[in-house]
Amino acid sequence: MGLGQAYPASLSIQHLCCMRSGRLVLDNINLSLTGGQMAWVKGPNGCGKSTLLRCISGLIPAFDGEITYHGIISLHDGNAALDEELSVENALKFWANLDDIAADKLAQSAEIFGLGHIMDIPVHMLSTGQRQRAALTRTICGNADIWLLDEPYNGLDQHNVAMLNHAIKIHLDNGGMVIITSHNDIIIENITPIILDLS
Numbered sequence: 001m002g003l004g005q006a007y008p009a010s011l012s013i014q015h016l017c018c019m020r021s022g023r024l025v026l027d028n029i030n031l032s033l034t035g036g037q038m039a040w041v042k043g044p045n046g047c048g049k050s051t052l053l054r055c056i057s058g059l060i061p062a063f064d065g066e067i068t069y070h071g072i073i074s075l076h077d078g079n080a081a082l083d084e085e086l087s088v089e090n091a092l093k094f095w096a097n098l099d100d101i102a103a104d105k106l107a108q109s110a111e112i113f114g115l116g117h118i119m120d121i122p123v124h125m126l127s128t129g130q131r132q133r134a135a136l137t138r139t140i141c142g143n144a145d146i147w148l149l150d151e152p153y154n155g156l157d158q159h160n161v162a163m164l165n166h167a168i169k170i171h172l173d174n175g176g177m178v179i180i181t182s183h184n185d186i187i188i189e190n191i192t193p194i195i196l197d198l199s
């Protein structure tokens with residue numbers, strides 16, 4: 001990960017308000033996390049879950065309040081950010097090279113989601129679940145301390161849900177942090193997420 005043990009990852013959101021197209025979407029949101037902790041952001045469609053993750057990652061400005069953090073952030077959302085024309089392998093290698101990730105670490109991460117047999121397929125030919133797995137591989141093999149996972153279970157079969165939960169557990173055990181949005185319950189052994197309900 002990006003930070004050593006001497007400087008653990010942390011995140012603090014205080015009185016955050018966020019506007020979209022002139023409408024207040026997030027109103028007075030507060031959340032504090034340290035290394036090893038996970039937050040589950042829940043609530044009905046349109047309540048602002050994705051907006052919150054995009055705000056934390058700096059893609060949407062806060063209207064009011066403060067977000068402070070130590071660590072490197074990786075945002076995983078519906079936009080896979082993988083080049084549609086490249087093979088899965090080359091699309092992932094593009095990011096691995098930028099992030100200075102060793103080839104064997106990328107290969108190991110791709111194996112977690114069983115990408116081996118689809119590494120030579122162009123990204124635009126992937127199914128929903130395959131695309132989700134490829135995009136998750138990018139986050140999992142990276143150096144980020146803080147994973148922002150927006151509906152990461154969408155499209156995943158039961159086996160790959162278990163694989164993702166295992167990867168999350170290892171990340172938390174290593175002092176990482178996770179903020180996740182999901183409409184489904186999150187069941188990860190020995191992990192009790194902090195719930196942020198935006199209902």
Ligand SMILES: Nc1ncnc2c1ncn2[C@@H]1O[C@H](COP(=O)(O)OP(=O)(O)OP(=O)(O)O)[C@@H](O)[C@H]1O
Nearest residue numbers: 020021025043044045046047048049050051052181
């Ligand atoms: N690009 C955008 N421009 C303006 N408003 C937007 C934009 N994207 C979303 N919104 C609005 O922001 C509000 C929150 O949307 P957001 O996507 O954060 O909700 P969500 O809780 O993630 O929903 P879902 O459960 O459907 O994924 C909604 O009212 C939506 O209409």
